[in-house]
Amino acid sequence: MGLILEVAVESIGGGPGDAVHASWLELSASALRHNVAVFRALEGREGTARAVGVVLKGNAYGHGLAQVLPLVHGQVDVLYFIAPQDALKVREHERAHGLPPKQVLVLGAVAPQEAVVLAREGVDVVVADRSWADAVPVLRAAKLERPLRVHVHIDTGLGREGFTLDGLPRESHFLVEARDVLEVVGALSHFANTEDVTEQGYALAQLDAFETGLAFLESQLKSAKPLQRHIAASAATLVLPKARYEALRVGISLYGLWPSPETRLSARLVLGEVPVLKPVLTWKCRSQVVKWLPAGSYVGYGCTYRCPEPTRIAVLPVGYYDGYPRLASGKAHVLVNGRRCPVLGRVMMNHLIVDVTRAAHDERPVTATLLGRDGEESVSAESLAGWAQTIHYEVVTRLGAHLKRVVVE
Ligand SMILES: *Cc1c(COP(=O)(O)O)cnc(C)c1O
Numbered sequence: 001m002g003l004i005l006e007v008a009v010e011s012i013g014g015g016p017g018d019a020v021h022a023s024w025l026e027l028s029a030s031a032l033r034h035n036v037a038v039f040r041a042l043e044g045r046e047g048t049a050r051a052v053g054v055v056l057k058g059n060a061y062g063h064g065l066a067q068v069l070p071l072v073h074g075q076v077d078v079l080y081f082i083a084p085q086d087a088l089k090v091r092e093h094e095r096a097h098g099l100p101p102k103q104v105l106v107l108g109a110v111a112p113q114e115a116v117v118l119a120r121e122g123v124d125v126v127v128a129d130r131s132w133a134d135a136v137p138v139l140r141a142a143k144l145e146r147p148l149r150v151h152v153h154i155d156t157g158l159g160r161e162g163f164t165l166d167g168l169p170r171e172s173h174f175l176v177e178a179r180d181v182l183e184v185v186g187a188l189s190h191f192a193n194t195e196d197v198t199e200q201g202y203a204l205a206q207l208d209a210f211e212t213g214l215a216f217l218e219s220q221l222k223s224a225k226p227l228q229r230h231i232a233a234s235a236a237t238l239v240l241p242k243a244r245y246e247a248l249r250v251g252i253s254l255y256g257l258w259p260s261p262e263t264r265l266s267a268r269l270v271l272g273e274v275p276v277l278k279p280v281l282t283w284k285c286r287s288q289v290v291k292w293l294p295a296g297s298y299v300g301y302g303c304t305y306r307c308p309e310p311t312r313i314a315v316l317p318v319g320y321y322d323g324y325p326r327l328a329s330g331k332a333h334v335l336v337n338g339r340r341c342p343v344l345g346r347v348m349m350n351h352l353i354v355d356v357t358r359a360a361h362d363e364r365p366v367t368a369t370l371l372g373r374d375g376e377e378s379v380s381a382e383s384l385a386g387w388a389q390t391i392h393y394e395v396v397t398r399l400g401a402h403l404k405r406v407v408v409e
Pocket of ligand 1 (some may be wrong): 243
């Protein structure tokens with residue numbers, strides 16, 4: 001029995017993504033290069049040598065860290081992560097390919113033992129609250145060759161991580177006595193409201209608070225080298241030049257997506273033109289079966305759709321398990337042969353039913369584009385997000401980690 005089971009498992013394969021009928025993601029290397037170049041050109045205009053950094057959290061916004069990291073490593077100056085174990089993958093990649101180390105920064109929480117590993121690997125961390133005082137004895141006991149490089153997070157109005165201006169003097173004081181193991185090299189903050197508006201009053205108040213916090217840190221720490229200051233994510237980088245400082249933290253727009261329609265509008269005003277961003281991701285799926293349903297047939301769970309006429313459907317082996325939002329049921333369309341095909345009935349765990357009566361000419365298998373372009377038509381992450389009452393950030397980061405990802409030119 002044991003033997004038979006082993007053979008069976010082997011033939012099934014290593015994971016859920018190995019199914020023969022499955023959807024896959026195509027990542028455009030040229031679109032990614034183009035988007036990085038857009039941000040390089042922005043800072044070029046100002047004539048300063050600013051670090052262009054990319055945010056690779058959330059499995060590179062769902063695009064796939066394993067595929068995106070090799071594509072961007074040579075093109076950018078800083079790589080930002082939330083999780084320490086993801087940041088360490090950069091060092092693994094560099095060692096495997098004999099590449100010089102890039103600046104890597106962990107934005108998220110770090111346990112004391114993880115801090116030791118990051119220090120040894122030369123990865124920067126963010127000190128955002130006084131719990132870091134607990135890491136100091138652990139770092140001392142580790143007898144590091146060089147101190148851990150840290151960036152101090154100032155909460156200027158997001159109400160998330162970071163020292164508030166009130167708390168900063170009291171709560172960050174331990175850094176002064178911990179210079180032997182914690183070297184403050186930078187300071188950062190994060191905006192609360194740059195995407196949702198076209199006037200940046202709140203962001204400007206945050207910038208003022210950032211300046212106040214920076215001045216305090218500089219007087220408290222009296223560091224020999226100036227701090228690397230960074231506050232701008234995609235939206236502020238594009239529409240608030242004052243916020244660019246020494247480093248940019250570009251997330252969503254690296255992947256070719258605008259943070260919001262408001263950011264796009266503001267870019268026209270601030271930059272005089274709207275830079276072209278190219279979506280990196282295309283999501284495709286080969287049909288499992290194409291067949292006719294007679295008039296009056298129901299489609300999917302709950303019998304929420306009934307065919308008013310004979311309907312040629314394609315059953316696609318993709319569903320909410322893979323990240324296609326169930327809330328898009330009854331609203332979404334996919335593209336087949338360059339034509340829009342409505343999603344019929346409910347999105348299921350592993351299936352989507354689409355109407356291909358006009359898009360297909362017979363019952364041979366079809367390839368559907370769930371996200372991306374097919375001929376003249378395209379489905380954007382923004383559209384899918386709209387149908388599902390969410391934002392495109394959530395749509396792309398929820399794309400299943402099990403999906404096959406292929407890099408195309
Ligand atoms: C996610 C994140 C970013 C990137 O934001 P985008 O809007 O995707 O560009 C930058 N900084 C921090 C702290 C973040 O959490």
